[in-house]
Amino acid sequence: MKKTMEDPSKIIRRSIHTFLQHFHRATTAAAVALPFSTALLLSQPFFSSSSSSLHMKLNTLFRGAGFSSSLGFFNILSIKLSQTLSSSLLTLPFSLTFLLFSKAYIIKLLSNNHDSVYYFPLLRTYICNSLFLLSANASAFALFFLSFNILESFGFSSSNFYTVFSLSSAIIYSIILANAFVISNLALVSSTSSSSGGYTTILKACLLLRGRTSTALALALPTNLGLAGVEALFRYRVMRSFYKGDRDVTSIAVEATLIAYLYALFLVLDTIVNFFFYQSCVKNEEDQKICGEDEYSIKIQICETENTKICIKGPTSCQEIL
Template identity: 50%
Template sequence: METAGKILRRSVHTFLLNYQYFTSTAALIALPFSASVLISQALRPSSSALWATVYNRLHSLFNAAGFPPSLEFFNILNHKLSQTITSSVFTFPFSLTFLLITKSFVIQTLSRHQKPNSSSHPSFLSTISLYTPLLHTHVYNSFFILSANATVFSILFIAFNVLEGSGFSSPNTLLFLSASGAVLYSIVLANALIICNLALVLSGTQNSGGYLAILKACLLIRGRTSTALSLALPVSLTLAAVESLFQYRLLRAYHFTGQIGSSMAMEGVFIAYLYSILVVLDTTVSFLFLQSCKPSSRGIEYRDDEESCGDLKAVKVLP
């Protein structure tokens, strides 16, 4: 199993080898999705009716579940969840189209480079053929993320109610449990996002999607969680930095002047283009991480099994 640093270096090297194609085709296709993400992050909660509706619903749900309303942890969590849900709803159409097509282009390009006697870049029709399995996996990924959130909230609900029923409801105990819940939620959500990202790449390489891709991703990531987190952290921090740059350069100026000039608009397009390049690089990192997992699968072997799974890949656990 390669280290995270080596996979990152290989990813950057592979990206530079395909720099012209990735920056002129894949990044431009991802540009509408990137712009939607940046704009959704820029929406003010006070001016969004959807955000207010989601916030009030979550607040009522937390109160009905018996969570202590005085804890700042649940207020912060409610606020961040409302922002995330609002942003996801706003960007969902762009995710289903531009993001998945971009990932199809990148996966198809990287797969062709590993095959002899193949053209360097895929055709548009061959790339679109990967869209359907990616779409199926993306839909199942959404349910998987919802299930991960529901699981964490159920654990927190049980923990808070058990402590309250046992008489351990002091402020220090609740503060400790809130901090533990925040750590648990971050770990579970990070692993769920990594599995979903890997499942999309699996769908593209095997041309088959759905819930089986998520199950295979869970098998592949066993024993490699630390490497996957080490790979996801730099990309996530860089994406967050680009979002902060967009808010600082454009939103800050817009709040002062109250208008958007041509220079500000061009700067916004450039920042969205940088975000698109990072999306392409993130897909490249996930693809090379998947390739590094397969040879050293620690007892897991992939084989074609047309009788049992049709076009899908069956998983055989070696003794």
């Protein structure tokens, strides 16, 4: 008999309880991740300048691929992609050091294994995750390109078609990207259970997520909403005040540091949630394996009992069975 997956609300409650129970260590991990969160939030002012040329190149690429300028989704997508790429490049040194150090510290705390070095498996898996996310985006664009050109060759070129195709593409792209991020987060946490990490942990995460995608998405939603809320708070309280000049620079800097630290705390909580989700997946797999072995042993015992009954009937039957 197979056991069901642990409820997402229980994993979230256990994660919050662990976060509060080890709050002093969680705050230490957040302090380690503070340079990364600060760099990520401060990279937003560069979006209008550094991502404008990249946005134009992406628009040219989409039009060269055959996408019409009437598809508003791809105009928005090129803006978001240029912003994401610019931010990722600006924060890459911080993510490869401070962010991974913070994750390694939290995972070592939760796993109670203080002898292993978790940074290098995390580093290799993080690099593979970046390539995996690029591949997911490229696969999505190839799918949209083929679908759009096939449908357009059949005469679908009205404004209603462009609207429906943009909406459906946005939904499909969101699903692909959400699953890719869930796989990446689970692979990053599971890499600490092996000595190497890398692309094999991504394959392991894909196998663990079979039948558990809805649970993973439900767990990722609260922390991602929290991170998005902190980013919006930073834009409203820090960037808005900085451009308006209605406050002095010192108070803005202090508030920016506090908001960046809050963002780092959400990153720590997200690591804890992913760790407990990974443990739940592994435990569920082991329980299913044990249940399968128990069912097999029960069947063997029944067969042996039946053979014994047949043997009791007479030596002829026993000789035939033997």
